[in-house]
Amino acid sequence: MSPKRISVIGGGTGGTLLANKLVSLLKGEVARGEVEVHLFTESTEHVFSPGNIDIAFRGARPESFRRREGALLDRRVVLHENAVSRVDLANRALFHDSGVINYDYLVLATGSVARPDIIPGLKESSYNFHTGQEDAGRTWEALSRFVGGRIVVLTNIPHKCPPSPVEAAFLIEELIRKRGMRDRVEISYATPYTRAYPAPAIAEVVEPMMEERGIRLYTMFNTDYVDPKAKKVYSIEGEELEFDLLITVPPHRGADVVFRSEMGDSEGWIPTDKETMRHEGSDDVYVIGDATNIPISKSGVVAHLEAIVAAENVASDFLGTGKVYCYTGRINCPLELGDSRAVFVSATYEKPPARQRPSVAKYLMKRAFASVYWEMLKGRLDHVFDLYFGKPYRVKNVAN
Numbered sequence: 001m002s003p004k005r006i007s008v009i010g011g012g013t014g015g016t017l018l019a020n021k022l023v024s025l026l027k028g029e030v031a032r033g034e035v036e037v038h039l040f041t042e043s044t045e046h047v048f049s050p051g052n053i054d055i056a057f058r059g060a061r062p063e064s065f066r067r068r069e070g071a072l073l074d075r076r077v078v079l080h081e082n083a084v085s086r087v088d089l090a091n092r093a094l095f096h097d098s099g100v101i102n103y104d105y106l107v108l109a110t111g112s113v114a115r116p117d118i119i120p121g122l123k124e125s126s127y128n129f130h131t132g133q134e135d136a137g138r139t140w141e142a143l144s145r146f147v148g149g150r151i152v153v154l155t156n157i158p159h160k161c162p163p164s165p166v167e168a169a170f171l172i173e174e175l176i177r178k179r180g181m182r183d184r185v186e187i188s189y190a191t192p193y194t195r196a197y198p199a200p201a202i203a204e205v206v207e208p209m210m211e212e213r214g215i216r217l218y219t220m221f222n223t224d225y226v227d228p229k230a231k232k233v234y235s236i237e238g239e240e241l242e243f244d245l246l247i248t249v250p251p252h253r254g255a256d257v258v259f260r261s262e263m264g265d266s267e268g269w270i271p272t273d274k275e276t277m278r279h280e281g282s283d284d285v286y287v288i289g290d291a292t293n294i295p296i297s298k299s300g301v302v303a304h305l306e307a308i309v310a311a312e313n314v315a316s317d318f319l320g321t322g323k324v325y326c327y328t329g330r331i332n333c334p335l336e337l338g339d340s341r342a343v344f345v346s347a348t349y350e351k352p353p354a355r356q357r358p359s360v361a362k363y364l365m366k367r368a369f370a371s372v373y374w375e376m377l378k379g380r381l382d383h384v385f386d387l388y389f390g391k392p393y394r395v396k397n398v399a400n
């Protein structure tokens with residue numbers, strides 16, 4: 001009998017961890033040749049995206065934030081360094097660069113894409129640190145050349161890593177101050193939300209700190225277009241902001257393959273059950289991380305925890321245990337506030353983030369994560385996270 005095939009699309013945070021977890025949960029079945037785990041990814045390199053913050057605002061070298069994908073995967077995972085061009089759910093088939101492959105289970109972990117091109121004038125007028133390491137490097141160069149004037153940090157939604165635009169504003173302020181140019185620079189932060197941060201308890205921490213550091217806050221600012229010649233950004237609400245340097249978090253969309261396969265909504269987010277991570281309408285397809293339409297932050301932490309839940313559910317279904325694993329919606333995103341201080345935005349589906357005091361300890365924990373990330377992808381640190389936070393799921397027994 002030929003082995004069952006579990007295919008994963010996307011070798012980012014969620015897909016890499018999930019593939020490693022699956023071969024471990026199904027180790028006996030993999031060893032006996034009853035099941036194979038295949039991972040398709042379009043890039044040979046795996047980038048630690050939070051490193052873009054260090055590249056853009058601290059001038060860090062990009063090489064330290066990337067590794068070969070093959071080196072991060074358990075050797076029992078079959079790696080295909082191929083982009084999947086289309087998914088045919090009805091026929092359980094994936095079309096990729098060098099052919100077609102069928103699956104018994106499919107996990108979509110295709111992430112999200114920053115799209116400065118979808119707002120008129122934005123791409124040609126701005127710098128950003130969400131479209132990759134090169135653009136993060138260009139942001140650092142632009143900041144290094146800057147001699148004074150108006151800097152606008154412009155947020156567009158939806159986007160991954162909710163803390164990242166606020167972090168950008170604080171880190172730019174710190175950089176400019178430490179370079180001795182603070183009196184020559186006006187820094188503004190514009191956001192579509194009604195507060196500086198979407199979670200009110202975190203906004204209560206961020207807003208007084210913005211005031212104290214002289215960062216002007218513009219809320220309910222939904223970018224309409226940017227005029228590159230006039231160096232002005234206009235909002236749908238009728239406001240305009242002048243800039244000498246525009247740094248943006250562009251709006252995000254789902255991956256191209258989602259649009260080509262007609263699997264998502266108008267922005268390319270895939271309908272997903274927020275507890276089981278099952279694709280809505282399929283028994284054999286799961287979706288994790290930024291790719292889902294779940295109203296939860298698009299972050300590495302969420303991709304990590306959803307990968308654990310989906311891996312448990314695929315393994316449980318395959319083995320017929322009758323157990324269903326349900327994600328609690330736990331998030332825990334660090335938010336840097338400059339001057340070596342951070343808070344953690346922690347919540348579950350039932351409990352919103354609470355107000356907290358910025359601390360050096362949380363900042364150090366955030367910085368330390370860059371070095372444990374690569375081990376975390378191998379699934380080796382889950383017991384440590386479980387000890388600290390508890391399991392990210394509840395288990396339902398649905399047998400009989």
Ligand SMILES: Cc1cc2nc3c(=O)[nH]c(=O)nc-3n(C[C@H](O)[C@H](O)[C@H](O)COP(=O)(O)OP(=O)(O)OC[C@H]3O[C@@H](n4cnc5c(N)ncnc54)[C@H](O)[C@@H]3O)c2cc1C
Nearest residue numbers: 010012013014042049050084111161289290299300301303
């Ligand atoms: C500047 C910045 C800072 C951040 N900081 C944090 C942080 O501090 N904490 C945090 O939790 N999160 C942070 N994030 C967010 C985090 O990086 C993402 O949310 C996380 O990577 C999402 O994981 P994912 O697996 O869903 O998608 P990704 O990690 O983006 O992986 C998707 C993968 O799918 C591949 N792919 C897409 N389409 C195809 C296809 N057709 N065929 C084959 N492969 C395909 C892509 O190439 C990619 O490798 C940050 C992001 C940025 C940009």
